[in-house]
Amino acid sequence: MKRLLSLLLVFSLLVLPVSAAVYDDVSPNAWYAVAVDEVSHRGIMTGTSDTTFSPNAPMSRGMLATTLNRLAGEPHSTAGLFFQDVEAGTWYIDSVIWCDEMGYMEGTDATHFSPSLPLTREQLATVLWRYVGKPPAALSSITSFADSGAVSVWAQGGVAWCVSAGLLNGKPNHLLDPKGTVTRAEMAQVLINYFIQFRL
Numbered sequence: 001m002k003r004l005l006s007l008l009l010v011f012s013l014l015v016l017p018v019s020a021a022v023y024d025d026v027s028p029n030a031w032y033a034v035a036v037d038e039v040s041h042r043g044i045m046t047g048t049s050d051t052t053f054s055p056n057a058p059m060s061r062g063m064l065a066t067t068l069n070r071l072a073g074e075p076h077s078t079a080g081l082f083f084q085d086v087e088a089g090t091w092y093i094d095s096v097i098w099c100d101e102m103g104y105m106e107g108t109d110a111t112h113f114s115p116s117l118p119l120t121r122e123q124l125a126t127v128l129w130r131y132v133g134k135p136p137a138a139l140s141s142i143t144s145f146a147d148s149g150a151v152s153v154w155a156q157g158g159v160a161w162c163v164s165a166g167l168l169n170g171k172p173n174h175l176l177d178p179k180g181t182v183t184r185a186e187m188a189q190v191l192i193n194y195f196i197q198f199r200l
Contacts, residue, residue: 023053030055032185035192044070045188055185062092062115064124065105067187068131069095077101083113090115104130122155122178124190125168129158132198137161145170151178167193 026036036053039045045067048054069075077098081088086096096113099105104127108114129135139156141164142148151159159178162168167190171177182190194200 022051023047024051026053026055030185032188035188036185038195039188039191044191045184048184053184055183055188057184058118059124059182059184059187060115061105061113061117061119061123062090062096063184064119064127064187065095065099065115066092067191068104068127069098071131071191082111083107084111086113086115099127118181119187120178121168121176121180121182122151122159124182124187125162125178126155126158128167128190128194129161135161137164142176145174145176147175147177151176165193165197167197169193 023036023040026033030036032055036045036055040047040053045053048057075098076094079097079101081093081097083096083100086093092115096105096115100107100113105113108117134157137157137160139160141160142151142156155178159168159176163170163176171180
């Protein structure tokens, strides 16, 4: 069924009208081209400029907070700002405050959010897991990976769920690479996998 849904989604993307977002650095033949077009079409991820998406650039924590906020319909937070490294007027400030208030993302310490810090695969998995309500998942879904022992204890539930739900795929040589950096192209593909999983 999941394979069928995936095929249907890809077909539906192919017949969508051309998105307003056309990026010079996204080849139509790239493995991430459909994903980038879809997340741009939905307004969940935007380019790094009017003509570039920067698919191979690392996804930052500030970018993830903004993406998650858009995915939720851009709700606003009434909480105050207490992270010392999140300045007023920055493009991610409202999203960071909302993500922290909702408990989806935490600071890297008590007073810092580190919005420019590159996002890791296990951090992304944990945030998405929290966003969907922390559904249970068997750790057996990741124990077969050669580097499953490298998954941080706090991230095991999120990584196990994302793998079992098909949101996060392994890398060559059957690796999870939990500490590896997430690129913007990979983030777009994870979002497509999320749309398939929840039929959005």
